[in-house]
Amino acid sequence: MTDPETRAAYDAVAALYAELFSDVLETLPLERALLGAFAELVRVHDAGPIADIGCGPGHVTAHLHGLGASTFGIDLSPEMVALARQAHPGLRFDVGSMTALDLADGVLGGILASYSTIHTRPEHLPAVFAEFERVLAPGGHLLLGFFAGDDPLPREFDHKVAPAYRWSPDSLADLLRQAGFAEVGRLRREPFEHERQFHQAQLLVRKNP
Incomplete structure (x- = not known):
């Protein structure tokens, strides 16, 4: 989907x-x-804050903050951001x-992209x-959450909010490797x-130094 379509849906x-x-x-x-x-x-790497990208109503941003991490949220949906600001x-x-x-190069210590x-x-x-x-500093970490499938090719499915894709963890890991992550x-x-009756998956990767 395009940004305007996804924004309107959320x-x-x-x-x-x-x-x-x-x-x-x-x-x-x-x-x-x-x-x-x-x-x-x-925190140990100490290279910058965490950006929760696709933060929605901010619940996971707040959870990371509660763990002692310097964290802020970014979302495409103004309505989601308004709710997040109200709740937190x-x-x-x-x-x-x-x-x-809208971030300078290398300013983040971490990125959370949970199903975003x-x-x-x-x-x-x-x-x-x-x-x-x-936007990640060298050695910074990315945690990516997604719906998992076994097919090496991504498969579209009818998500309740907007059309979405399931990915093989191996296929996503390969794309991340090509982008400079280990x-x-x-x-x-x-x-x-x-x-939803799909496997749930998370990939934790680190930007190459």
């Missing part, structure tokens, strides 16, 4: 999305553990696009990863009962 469901997902981390122990490891790696007034949230981040690239057309994803690489670790798990 603006339309922002309030419902916040109601349904603002406490979702309470039901996701594996993801909480990985977020903790991610936050610790970024002490944190920074900006409207912005992951395809053209799933609507990106496959042919556009290398440009997104190149933008992530640009894999640190990965998580793939079965869906829980309340989730």
Whole structure:
């Protein structure tokens, strides 16, 4: 999808999305553990703050802040950003696009992109990863969450908000390698009962020095 289409789709469901997902981390122990490891790696490296790109209503941004990480959120949807600012007034949230981040080169110690690239057309994803690489400091970490499949080619599916894609973790790891990242670790798990019946996956990568 294009940025305007994705923005409009999430603006339309922002309030419902916040109601349904603002406490979702309470039901996701594996993801909480990985977020903790991610936050610790970024703190130890001490190269800059974490940008939660595609932050939605800001619940994960606030969770990372609670872990002691310097964190701010960016989202394409102005409605999502308004809700995030309302729910977490002490944190920074900006409207912005992951395809053209309003950030200088190398200023971030970490990027969280939790299911925020799933609507990106496959042919556009290398440009997104190149933008992530640009704004990360050398050795900075990226944690990417996505829906996983076994087919080496991305597969489109009917997401409840907007059309989205499932990716093989190996295929995404290869794209990230081409963009200048080295894999640190990965998580793939079965869906829980309340989730869409796709495997859930996380890739943790580090920008090459």
